[in-house]
Amino acid sequence: MNAPKRYQIFISSTYSDLIETRKKISEHILSMNHIPAGMEMFSANGKEQWNTIQKSINNSDYYILIIGERYGTISETDGISFTEKEYRYARKIGLPTLCFIPDENYQTTRANRESDPEKIKKLSSLIEEIKGEQLCSLWSSEDDLIHKVSAALYKIFTDEPRTGWIRGDSGDPEVLTKLVNTMEENSQLKKQIQQLEESNKTKLPIISLHINNIDLSDHDLVLKILEPDDLPELKLETVKPNFDKNDIPEDLTPYINDEDITFYNERNPSVQKVDEYNSEMKYFEQVHSISTLLQISNSGEIKANNLSVKITFPDAVEILDAKSIEDIKKPSIYFPTSPIDLAIKRKEDEGKEKNIRGFASHNLFGLSPRSDIQYAHSSHSMIPFLSRSLVNEDCFYISDENSKVIIGRVKGVRQDCISTISHNFKLIPLKKGDFKFTISILCDEFSKWNTREFTLTII
Incomplete structure (x- = not known):
């Protein structure tokens, strides 16, 4: 068969x-x-x-x-x-x-x-x-x-x-x-x-880092370069043309001399200086408008003990601590008083009894910045806490050896828990594009550093 x-x-x-x-x-x-x-x-x-x-x-x-x-x-x-x-x-x-x-x-x-x-x-x-x-x-x-x-x-x-x-x-x-x-x-x-x-198989904690409420185990990190429409406190300046004699109305001619025009034109900011001021002002407002929320979670079945964390960012990101932010001063720019405004003032003051010429000379050579330019410092919260803070022993700080690296020490993170981490730094995006950064985590339960690469998108 x-x-x-x-x-x-x-x-x-x-x-x-x-x-x-x-x-x-x-x-x-x-x-x-x-x-x-x-x-x-x-x-x-x-x-x-x-x-x-x-x-x-x-x-x-x-x-x-x-x-x-x-x-x-x-x-x-x-x-x-x-x-x-x-x-x-x-x-x-x-x-x-x-x-x-x-x-x-x-x-x-x-x-x-x-x-x-x-x-x-x-x-x-x-x-x-x-x-x-x-x-x-x-x-x-x-x-x-x-x-x-x-x-x-x-x-x-x-x-x-x-x-x-x-x-x-x-x-x-x-x-x-x-x-x-x-x-x-x-x-x-x-x-x-x-x-x-x-x-x-040994049970291990599953650690994830969250930045600005983005869970990096599931999503790319997205940072935004703020535009003028996003910055309510931002006041930009425009370039003002130099003064010409032909611009003088006939009734103000007796009140304006060549020295007034020369003084104004020599001190009137150039296009380059105005652009530099606007750029510095935008950076200043962005630094004080951005906040960085940092959290760490454990979705594993056991607690993670004595965590060490190292986050290495690309050059497209600037990391500022509280001292660096304090050292960033609000920019200023000086615009001289227009000869037309001076002439109107002189004409209005003509006939007054005391120190007319001295007052006019003071206005000519002792000018101060425009009074109509307002620079307001807004109050911003450094860190919005969304959950309980970790104990005082836990902290994150910028590495002394590399300004693009954040170092963290966390005593412990319990299972099924997400905690907000105390820190005094901000992440400032500098240029748009897609970049790579790494996060390395070590705890008592891991036999070696766990390092992963992530994508940072700056828009």
């Missing part, structure tokens, strides 16, 4: 987000007395490993592609994910292919969704390519997927039979049965090992 065929079925998908789904599909294929194959047997991250993957696909009878909501690790040589690379190779060699794409009801966790915009675009493009090349099955849950994989395999076994690992006229069913039993035992052992590793 001829032994039944045993087909090898290559399972392709992204790994970390669909690991449990892959296991269930593999177990189901084993229960059908067929042989699953896939990335569990090798590490797909290099030329040598890719050669192994190709051999495994070459030795398989059918190819299954399971798409979730991640695009996967990108190959450095091709610029596409290994999952897409496997699919293209299977199609190239003519391997019968079954594709399963999530439908609109498919739900997964945030960690299992793609967050990189470029990868999201690549994933969408791959799905559209697959739909255009062959029929696909839509799935919404693991149970739904297993049912559809099973039905699709039975159909393709009939419609497109393959050679299989044992020919009907020469196979030994006992050998294959032993092989299948061994693989089943191996799968069970792997599951037990994973369960043991999970049970023995």
Whole structure:
């Protein structure tokens, strides 16, 4: 009696987000007395490993592609994910292919969704390519997927039979049965090992930093360069033209002399000086209008003790402490009194009994800045506290060695807690664009520094 065929079925998908789904599909294929194959047997991250993957696909009878909501690790040589690379190779060699794409009801966790915009675009493009090349099955849950994989395999076994690992006229069913039993035992052992590793895994705190109410574990940091419309206290000056004799009304001619005109024109601020004043004034108001809120949270299951934090910002950000802010003085600019105003005043004072000439001379050579220019200092809160402050031992300060680095010491952060950190600095954005900055965290529960890179967008 001829032994039944045993087909090898290559399972392709992204790994970390669909690991449990892959296991269930593999177990189901084993229960059908067929042989699953896939990335569990090798590490797909290099030329040598890719050669192994190709051999495994070459030795398989059918190819299954399971798409979730991640695009996967990108190959450095091709610029596409290994999952897409496997699919293209299977199609190239003519391997019968079954594709399963999530439908609109498919739900997964945030960690299992793609967050990189470029990868999201690549994933969408791959799905559209697959739909255009062959029929696909839509799935919404693991149970739904297993049912559809099973039905699709039975159909393709009939419609497109393959050679299989044992020919009907020469196979030994006992050998294959032993092989299948061994693989089943191996799968069970792997599951037990994973369960043991999970049970023995040390629980750790999960620390996140929040700046201006932005949780950096979920979002990029956004800072805004304030414009004049955002600064209610900002008063900018405009350039005033030099005075010319032709500008003198006929009735004021006796009251204006050449010295008045020369005095005014020599002291009238240039375009450059007015621009410099306006720039300094905008910077002054921005510094006193911006506040920086710094918080730290622990979403883990245990308390974090004795935290050290190091935040390294790019040159696009200036970090000012209270002393530096105090040293930034409000700018001023002097505009001399217009000869026309002087002439009107002299004409009005003509006929007065005392010190008319002395008074006029005083106005000419002892001029003071315009009285109509008002410079008001507004009161700004340095730090708006949104939750309880940490104890006095906790603090954040600017590094003495690098003005772009903030150092922090926190005695402890309890689990499921977010706390506002006392500090006396402000983050001042200097130029627009996207930049990178890093945050390093160490606590008693970590074996080494945990360093991550984040994106800062300045608008």
